[in-house]
Amino acid sequence: MAAETGTPTTLTLKSNDDELFSVAESAAILSVTIRNMVEDGCAGGVIPLDNVDGKTLASVITYMNGISAIPADEEKKKSYRDKFLSDKDFETLADMVLAANYLNMSCLMDAVSAKIAQVMEKKSVGWVRRKFGIENDYTPEEEAAVKEEHKWTFEGVETDDDN
Amino acid sequence: MIKLGLKSRSRRVVQESFMDVEKSKICLGKSKNKNRREEIGENRSDSCWESLPTELLREILMKVEESESNWPARKHVVACAGVCKSWREVMKEVVERPEVSGKITFPAAVKQPGPRESLMQCFIKRNRTTHTYYLYVSLSQALADDGKFLLAARKCWRTTCTDYMISIRADDMSKGTDTYVGKLRSNFVGTKFVVYDGVPPHSAAKMAKSWSTRMVGSKQISPKLLTGNYAVAHISYELNVLGARGPRRMHCIMNAIPSSAIKPGGTAPTSLDYSPTNPFFRTKSDKSLAIHLNSQQEDSLILRNKSPRWHEQLQCWCLNFHGRVTAASVKNFQLVASSENGAPGPEHDKVILQFGKVGKDVFTMDYRFPLSAFQAFAICLSSFDTKIACE
Numbered sequence: 001m002a003a004e005t006g007t008p009t010t011l012t013l014k015s016n017d018d019e020l021f022s023v024a025e026s027a028a029i030l031s032v033t034i035r036n037m038v039e040d041g042c043a044g045g046v047i048p049l050d051n052v053d054g055k056t057l058a059s060v061i062t063y064m065n066g067i068s069a070i071p072a073d074e075e076k077k078k079s080y081r082d083k084f085l086s087d088k089d090f091e092t093l094a095d096m097v098l099a100a101n102y103l104n105m106s107c108l109m110d111a112v113s114a115k116i117a118q119v120m121e122k123k124s125v126g127w128v129r130r131k132f133g134i135e136n137d138y139t140p141e142e143e144a145a146v147k148e149e150h151k152w153t154f155e156g157v158e159t160d161d162d163n
Numbered sequence: 164m165i166k167l168g169l170k171s172r173s174r175r176v177v178q179e180s181f182m183d184v185e186k187s188k189i190c191l192g193k194s195k196n197k198n199r200r201e202e203i204g205e206n207r208s209d210s211c212w213e214s215l216p217t218e219l220l221r222e223i224l225m226k227v228e229e230s231e232s233n234w235p236a237r238k239h240v241v242a243c244a245g246v247c248k249s250w251r252e253v254m255k256e257v258v259e260r261p262e263v264s265g266k267i268t269f270p271a272a273v274k275q276p277g278p279r280e281s282l283m284q285c286f287i288k289r290n291r292t293t294h295t296y297y298l299y300v301s302l303s304q305a306l307a308d309d310g311k312f313l314l315a316a317r318k319c320w321r322t323t324c325t326d327y328m329i330s331i332r333a334d335d336m337s338k339g340t341d342t343y344v345g346k347l348r349s350n351f352v353g354t355k356f357v358v359y360d361g362v363p364p365h366s367a368a369k370m371a372k373s374w375s376t377r378m379v380g381s382k383q384i385s386p387k388l389l390t391g392n393y394a395v396a397h398i399s400y401e402l403n404v405l406g407a408r409g410p411r412r413m414h415c416i417m418n419a420i421p422s423s424a425i426k427p428g429g430t431a432p433t434s435l436d437y438s439p440t441n442p443f444f445r446t447k448s449d450k451s452l453a454i455h456l457n458s459q460q461e462d463s464l465i466l467r468n469k470s471p472r473w474h475e476q477l478q479c480w481c482l483n484f485h486g487r488v489t490a491a492s493v494k495n496f497q498l499v500a501s502s503e504n505g506a507p508g509p510e511h512d513k514v515i516l517q518f519g520k521v522g523k524d525v526f527t528m529d530y531r532f533p534l535s536a537f538q539a540f541a542i543c544l545s546s547f548d549t550k551i552a553c554e
Contacts, residue, residue, distance in 0.1 A: 094215070101216075117226035121236075125242060132215065138247070138248065148332075149244075153238045153270075
């Protein structure tokens with residue numbers, strides 16, 4: 001990381017609903033998008049983040065500060081991430097994954113994706129379709145095949161061993 | 164880094180304005196944010212999920228694949244493929260074939276060659292009263308405790324032969340349904356067997372072509388045309404020179420697998436489908452494999468059983484199953500590639516399929532590339548049926 005030592009530099013980030021946030025440069029450059037801007041020298045004034053709303057950005061900044069305060073200890077960082085995401089609802093996770101992608105923060109991206117995967121696993125296909133706004137585009141024949149595949153996947157048999 | 168940055172910005176464009184990525188890259192080339200600012204922010208959808216870019220979706224689905232590496236949790240991977248066509252495409256892309264991953268995920272994998280580097284450990288349970296056989300892939304080191312159901316077979320007596328109907332359903336083994344995958348047919352005396360696949364193994368390329376056509380147009384090809392029975396293996400049992408006093412000899416001609424498959428870097432055709440009526444389950448990534456076809460001129464792979472050694476102390480015929488077989492049985496066997504046309508190499512020593520008894524009605528079945536679970540299961544069923552036994 002190219003963080004300056006000495007006086008800590010502060011960056012000002014602006015969300016797409018015009019909220020302003022101050023954040024230490026050393027924490028903000030966890031975002032590759034922001035780091036590139038800093039390196040290109042275009043982070044002097046306010047950095048507009050057009051794809052992130054204030055609520056999400058506040059949350060991301062909490063994460064940036066939290067994770068950058070932890071020294072290089074993967075275990076601790078992981079448990080921080082788990083704790084950070086534990087109280088986020090599914091809609092918030094969507095905002096987070098889009099923000100993490102836009103800001104190019106791979107560690108957050110990975111953690112959020114894993115969390116989403118974890119939530120989805122407990123849900124039905126119908127729930128996933130509704131949440132993701134996905135239309136079931138299978139033809140009736142394909143739908144039957146999906147059901148068959150599903151049966152194979154979820155059902156086994158126990159043979160009778162009493163003979 | 165720059166590349167990553169660009170990529171993330173182009174993703175954003177996909178989400179926001181649904182422009183195609185290429186176009187967005189061109190306009191992104193010029194300035195970082197200036198041009199973009201006006202078109203962003205207004206048309207944000209209420210649910211972020213609905214407009215999630217494919218690349219992000221892919222990352223999430225990859226997490227599902229990564230985190231659920233073993234059955235039964237692996238069912239979630241299959242469940243994701245059931246959501247819609249595009250999710251299926253992603254899932255089929257991130258899930259590796261058993262040949263590479265050593266894992267079975269989708270039912271189609273039962274017709275794909277097993278792992279190259281190791282034996283896929285399975286077990287078969289027999290139900291004597293219903294004449295049914297169930298194949299499971301082992302989930303632990305236990306011989307036959309914990310398994311994921313793969314295939315079932317039921318014995319059916321015909322006037323001149325016996326059929327073992329093989330199905331992906333434990334409770335439906337009739338032909339003509341979506342669940343039928345193939346059968347093993349025995350001659351009347353139970354010395355010769357033919358394995359029939361419901362899907363033609365050699366038409367993989369043709370089928371893949373129809374698939375890609377289907378990808379472009381929305382019309383689906385008629386799958387019914389492909390239904391049938393295709394002989395993929397011929398198995399015969401012979402008496403040893405010692406007659407009924409010695410172990411029997413097995414000879415399997417794998418018509419669908421070229422003999423070159425067992426050479427280093429050799430390939431075996433990958434069935435794209437488990438069922439003749441479900442071309443829909445084809446794996447997109449299998450398209451590239453479809454070119455490796457066994458041309459008619461090429462020799463078929465021939466398997467023979469490893470000759471057991473006579474053990475003086477135990478006074479019996481012995482094979483080393485490395486702990487995978489615990490009970491002596493005439494049915495136990497180990498198959499290796501036969502070196503009929505040339506000198507035997509190290510590849511002819513490698514056990515490709517081994518089968519043996521571990522309990523009253525429980526048998527282990529371990530197979531590897533180039534056999535598929537379906538082919539291995541069918542060969543093992545023949546061992547149950549054959550009338551040639553030794554004393």
